[in-house]
Every structure is written in C-alpha cells, then in structure tokens.
Amino acid sequence: MFSQFKYVKAQTIDEVLTYLGDRDRCVKILAGGTDLMVLMQRNLETPDCLIDIKGIEEMKRLDFVQGVGLFVGASVTVNQVTESKIILEKYQALGQAAKTLASYQLRNRATLVGNVCNASPGADLAGPLLIFEANVHIASLDGRRVLPLAQFFTGPKKTVLAANELVTGISLPDLSSGDQSLYLKQARVKGHDLGIVGVAMRLTLDQKFLVALSAVAPTPIRLLELEEFLNAHPRTPELATKAGEMVQKLIHPISDVRASAEYRLLIAGVLVKRAVTLLTTREAN
Numbered sequence: 001m002f003s004q005f006k007y008v009k010a011q012t013i014d015e016v017l018t019y020l021g022d023r024d025r026c027v028k029i030l031a032g033g034t035d036l037m038v039l040m041q042r043n044l045e046t047p048d049c050l051i052d053i054k055g056i057e058e059m060k061r062l063d064f065v066q067g068v069g070l071f072v073g074a075s076v077t078v079n080q081v082t083e084s085k086i087i088l089e090k091y092q093a094l095g096q097a098a099k100t101l102a103s104y105q106l107r108n109r110a111t112l113v114g115n116v117c118n119a120s121p122g123a124d125l126a127g128p129l130l131i132f133e134a135n136v137h138i139a140s141l142d143g144r145r146v147l148p149l150a151q152f153f154t155g156p157k158k159t160v161l162a163a164n165e166l167v168t169g170i171s172l173p174d175l176s177s178g179d180q181s182l183y184l185k186q187a188r189v190k191g192h193d194l195g196i197v198g199v200a201m202r203l204t205l206d207q208k209f210l211v212a213l214s215a216v217a218p219t220p221i222r223l224l225e226l227e228e229f230l231n232a233h234p235r236t237p238e239l240a241t242k243a244g245e246m247v248q249k250l251i252h253p254i255s256d257v258r259a260s261a262e263y264r265l266l267i268a269g270v271l272v273k274r275a276v277t278l279l280t281t282r283e284a285n
Helices: 013-022 037-041 076-080 087-089 092-100 112-117 126-131 224-232 238-250 263-283
Strands: 006-009 028-031 049-052 062-065 069-073 135-140 143-148 153-155 166-173 180-187 195-203 209-214
Touching: 006 092, 013 028, 013 049, 013 112, 013 135, 013 166, 013 209, 069 087, 069 112, 076 087, 076 092, 092 126, 092 180, 092 195, 112 126, 112 166, 126 180, 126 195, 180 263, 195 263, 209 224, 209 263, 224 238, 238 263
Parallel strands: 006 049, 028 049
Antiparallel strands: 062 069, 069 166, 135 143, 135 166, 180 195, 195 209
C-alpha cells in the first residue's frame, strides 16, 4: 500500500526545481516510474511529493544535430530509443542494449535517463553510454552543469546528484562514419531478466577500442587498462583470446542471487573475447 503523497504534473523545469529546492519535503521525480513505483508500493520510498515530468516539452527531446551529436531528454522512453533510426545507425550498442531491457511493455514506460539515475551496477544502458563518452545534463535553482557520465556514478544505487538537482537529459557526441559498436549480455533466462554481465565495446574509425562492463563492479565501469592493451597490439587472431583472459584480472565481481563471482568472471572473459572477435571481423570486412 502506498503512503500518502502530493502528486504534481509539472509543466516547466523551473517548477520542478522549485519543488526540489524545498528542503522541508521529500520530493521524487516521476518519469517512467518502473523502479520508483515498486519501491513506493513496498514503502521503501515514501516521498511527500511526486513530480511528474512527462508533460515538460524539453524532457521529450530526442534529436540529433550533425557535427554536434545526440540529445536524449529525461522523459524519452527506452522503446523510443529502440525505434530511433539515428541511434540504430550511429550508436548501435545503445540500440542493442535498449532492446534487452525488460519487456516491451516496461520499455514503453521506462526511460533512458531513469535507467542511468537508478544507478544499478547492472544497468543495461550505462555501458553503451560510457563507450560513447556521454554527458549528463543537470539542473538546479543554482544553475546548470554538464558532467561526464563516467563521473556520475559513486556506488550501487548512488550518484553525485544532489537532492535539489534534476537530470534533464543525456548527450552523446557525433561519431565518424565507420564507427562500430555492440552490446553483449548474459542473463539467467532469455528475455526480461537483469544481466549477469553486460559488455559494451566500440571500435572507432581511427581503430581505437572503448570498453565498458556492467554487473561486475559497484558501478558500471570503463576498462581503461583493457582499452590500452587492445589499442597497443595488432589485430591478430590471438588478440581476442588475450583480451578475454585479461578482463578477468581487471574486474572483481560479487556473488549474489543471480550468479557467483566465479561465473561472472568466466562470462566476462567469454563476452569480451566474442566482442573483440566480432568487431575486428566486421572491420576487416
């Protein structure tokens, strides 16, 4: 049963920020609500005020500007991401990851920004956003700031976001033609399950690898050391095998109800090897 709360259908960002700036209230933002409503039903979250942002025009932005990049507003749903032609063409890993998130019905409600702000270590969309070097757009009554996504997560379910701040969207830089990426995920069952391990990998036009993993650390992570290794060695048939072995030395996953740490290490190695093989084979063709 839900505790009592005030519901506000906000029309402007300033209206939302005014409520967030009220230190006497516990205010929560409602976009998709796929995580928040479950927590509220269990009384794990008991806000005084719930601010619905879906009616704010700026939050609905999903646009691409040549030479600048992509902007995804805070109320853009995951299904909108999966159906975006520009995302499927230029940001392949993000489109692939979005299609693995939950069910079609939940993706109609869930938002990309919500998936990031929930800050789950296994967030499907965080890995692809990390390899595309995404930025988080944050607003408060004190002004606006833009922060690299790599600096946004601080721990499981924790971010740098202050109580009076709102994420208005996420931006990704434009990519060169020929930039390739993919997302691979292992889950307990095919379909609607959270990932045991997720691997996002990108090979840029100038032959530089970018790699991010989810569900193997307290937060989704870029593996800079693995990137340096891949970028320092020729594309031989052995490179993928060595990368798969190396990733197991760089991550320290936990055991939980979904998988043991040992299994996560094994799967991480398998997925990294597969990702390197697929990208280098695709590039060669």
